Amino acid sequence: MTTTTSRAGRHAAESGTEGGRRGLLGVLEQMWLIPLVLVAWELGARQGDSIYFPPPTTIVTHMYELWFSGPASHLFLTEEAVDNLPPSVGRLLAGWAIAGVIGVGLGIALGRSKALSGYIDPILEFARAIPPPALIPLFIVLFKLGTQMQLATIVYGVIWPILVNTVDGARHVDRVHADTAQVFGLGRRQRLFRIILPAAAPKIFAGLRLSLSLAVILMVVSELVGATDGLGYLILFKQQSFDLAGMWGAMVLLSILGFVLNASFLFVERRVLSWHRRAQQTT
Amino acid sequence: MLDVVNLSHTYGKGPSAHQALGGIDLNVAEGELVCVVGPSGCGKSTLLRSIAGLIKPTAGQIRIRDVAVSDTPGDLAVVFQDYSRSLFPWMTVGDNVALPLRRRGGDRAARRAAAADALEEVGLAAAATKYPWELSGGMQQRVAIARALAYRPSLLLMDEPFGSVDAQTREDLEDLVLKVRELHRMTVLLITHDIDESVYLGDRVIVLKKSPATVVGELSVKLPFPRDQIATRELPAFVHLRAEVGRLVRGKDPFRPFQA
Amino acid sequence: MLDVVNLSHTYGKGPSAHQALGGIDLNVAEGELVCVVGPSGCGKSTLLRSIAGLIKPTAGQIRIRDVAVSDTPGDLAVVFQDYSRSLFPWMTVGDNVALPLRRRGGDRAARRAAAADALEEVGLAAAATKYPWELSGGMQQRVAIARALAYRPSLLLMDEPFGSVDAQTREDLEDLVLKVRELHRMTVLLITHDIDESVYLGDRVIVLKKSPATVVGELSVKLPFPRDQIATRELPAFVHLRAEVGRLVRGKDPFRPFQA
Amino acid sequence: GNSNGSSTASGDGKALEKTTISVGVLAIADVAALYIADQQGFFKAEGLTVQPKILQSTAVTLPQLMGGQLDFALANYFSVLSATENKAGSFRFVADTYEAKNDVFSIMVTKDSKIQTVKDLEGKKISVAAPNSIGTLAVGSTLKVAGLDPNKGVQFVPMPFPNAPAALKSGQVDAAWLTEPFLTNVQKEFGARKIADTMTGAMADFPIAGWAATESWTKKYPNTTAAFQRAILKGQQAAAADRKAVEKVLPSYTHITPDVAAVINLGAYPTSLNAQRIQRVADLMVEYGYLKAKMDVKPLLVPLPQ
């Protein structure tokens, strides 16, 4: 613990980085660990010398050859990349968005209505424990097309953090806030959009952020069965053909994808929740 | 307009239960301003929350315009004792004040104007675009008052609304409440622990005693309107009434918590 | 003991920056009780938070016993204006009061006894096993006071500590503060918006003005000790001092926020 | 039963380095011989205690062999050869266990599908257990016979066998490459139609899978390896000799019901480890581009003890 630096001092430092003076220094402060880890990995992998754990340089060369050595007209993407990346990312984002809408909507309803949550909670808690792979037979029957089924798998897999956190947030709106809304006779819509949603927003955002990287994972899972393209399919294919550097490449691609998505998400969150952050800093 | 009949409330159940209200009867006529005074923890806020429909009293009845209410009555505004928690930190001060005005109809611009007017009246014209947590305690309290006044409710409940402001501002706010209720014929129930204030503001003062709260006395304040901070307080009638209320508050069993 | 030198603080940066303190100088001698009065939003709480080391002032210095402090000084207790948020809802009232006593050493039983004593002194002996959210606003405020007093700090900072209690309780609490500081030779800085109170309690009254806050005047209160709620307030010197402070507060530019 | 009364001497008197062995199996007919050998006490006679571990696919089998969680595992030739060429481990086959026969791996369509012949499959979606596997090889070879491109002629949809029937029935795939008991089930339950038996022609009597261990394991535990080989061989012989023995053992490790077990088509249980036969797999894989270069399978085999 940094007992020596005063809290006020820390705040000053923080607001400094938040407030525009980013640039090189900020990047340095945030990223210095990455090269360190990469070097350690490279050394470790070279020492271990196992085909299953290739060093990063091998992986990167492989990735370049496989996906990024294409023609300039395709943004240097190869055919394999063009065929597999966009469909995957599209499904991921669509699935996450659908889960977000359903999760927040249902979560608010359950968080605010005791009766509804009484009826539905056990079913949801039950459903939450069922692994998506076990449901694929059901999904195959319910959703005809491949994309539909993959979307269903993603939505089913990522909705829970959003739902559970939203319920938590909506249920625990500060009592005086809720009372204020009630005595001023705010309508349902206003109560929802002006009180409950903003009050629950910090928790909803925690759920959305969890779900975003879960969506990357579920995208892969959904493509392991019945898909003919996508990153997951690619991983399965590489694994099956013992192209391990290729598999690692796909995994690194997943990581980068998840990182970029998370960074964009935090960017949005910082704006939407700026009141929260600032209210927490200044008392 | 407001009738409270034999209202009782007990918090909790079993051995740790605590009876806060023990059969309160009171009524407030249309357009009247009634002040409630009573010792700390006697049950004033509980009474107010019951009238606002925020807690369901364990016994008794609340009638507004002779209709028994169980839920929050319409056309009501409340200034909470916990004013800082009743402002929404995600909205600017202006939005906080304008929010309930939707019920009054009118477009966005009209609502904004009304909110700005109300903020101006409590001396916070410049704070409209700030957030509540950028304000001092007293300023937050004034925002809560501005919100309630801008709403122009027919029934206004205020729970120690001037507890965090300086004497000068307090006087101004008191006069503001008198002015607004005059102008818009509001009915006001105001909780305070300042005996002077209760006499200065009220048409009537109701005194509660503690554990559980019951009404120990009521006084009609027959002081002329408009009231004036200096002139009214100098009236012999005012001084007398103030002493009366003081006696009622101290009561037969002198409230002296410190000599346990 | 406490020296504040040319203290300035500005909230925020850029165009929305707000200068709350504009070069404040004040000092409090060992064992002295100094009251600070000033209009709502002038910067009193900001001053207090700076002294407590909770915000880092943008300029100026704070010295305690001639040592410049940048962090929270040791042996300090604060009663916050936002008392309800400063109590921990997951602890009983007794535990809330006993918690800081850990810093004083002593075993569990001793701490409990000290907490129980302090609660008794503020008239809440029965509330020790309750939770803060089971108490009324005024009771919560008294818990916060009890916590600070039980801690027996050498420097006690109080931000409008009696804002939510009834007149009677307020008087008792005022006397309690006087008694405790006498007994344990505490140095006290007390913020209030009640001019009477500032004169009744203080050895000295410091008056701030607004936007940004600066000291407009200081008055030594040379009233005899022990003070008595009735006798002291009747003294001509008291009445005179009260008027003096009132004049200072209103100042040359009369503070009238409502005539914008 | 796996009695734990392990003796330290094997059948031929040599000391066993390891008496309890963990064996990875798939819940399919291929491994029937292992269960027969176990139930008839062949392992016990060799002083071995076998602990079967159910796996779902070969994807984790080889890592588990390398990681030491498994001593032996059922491994299909296709995967091991592919792994060998990619230097993803060094494995040895210690016994052959399953060989394709007629109507054990077939392409099925629904009753009222428009697809009548293999040629009609062109451009259609066909489910296989995994991409780049024996399934794609078998279907590819069938396509080639019909004059289609073995790799691009159809769209391969990877899907575990248990999921395939539903996908077929609901129209998610146009055809499914299936094995038993799913073959029998889809015919019985919704009258699916067979388009082609994939194990004919070049693929006739095709070697499917054998028992594998890592090279270092076989070197470290030669006597245990030999003991395992002897016991499994007896099991293979029992399975090859009597279909009833297989039928009887199937329900004990899968949920194939006895009545289904009685009617499904079974492959053959070879009783030798013949390099020439297994070389066919390597050669065919080269022909279809699954291996980049010719590969000699002989060094991959641990000859059966004489």
Add this chain to the structure above:
Amino acid sequence: MISARVARGAAGVAGLLIAGELAGITGLIDPDLLPRMSTVLSGAVSLATDGDFLLDVQGTLLVWGLGLLIAVLIAVPLGVLLGSMPRTERAVRPLIEFMRPVPSVVLIPLVTLLIPSDHGVKVTVIVFAASWPILINTMYGLKDVDPVAKDTLRSFGFGDLSILGRVSLPSAAPFMLTGVRLATSIALVVALSAELLAGGSDGIGAYMIRAGAGSRTDLVLAATIWTGVLGLLANSLLLSVQRRAFRWHTVKSGGGS
């Protein structure tokens, strides 16, 4: 009140089951493809006395419980550390964000190479997957602590560590527990997925492989039902802990009225 909740829950579940059965009867769901709800249910009932299956359940419970426990032990302290030290958080965040999207199913073969025990592999991937919700919720919970509460302790001269232990942790605890509730089901899901993929000598997933290989979709679904029941039970347990330990949280927010 509890009984009302149970009654509602039972009604909800019954409604779902009836709807499922109706979908089967009316042919809305092709009976060739999916067994009837009643068939699945009777299968589930018979599983309750099936010794083999109970052993499998035991195996799953073992890796699930162990995985969850380790995840809590790792993620809570880490979340607290990162949530209270913004500088460290900023440095470590990229690393964490690169790791979070890695699917545990893809990791299984690699972990298999490193850990020579079947259960060890499963526990490892469970820990990997179940730590994230606890970590993230802990961090967000710590950010949500009332600054006045923290300032109170600070003014009494308590150090950062005490403030963490006496204010930040207690007030973040309810949301951390929500994270644990999320992790509980994720851990179960991953346990099953790992068993389905990596197989093993026991585990509900291994049972599902055997049933699936026998083309017994009804038994696969029956086993699935038991997973759901396990998750439901674990969640109710945690919820009752939450209700008991964090009454202040519920009352303060009016959630309990």
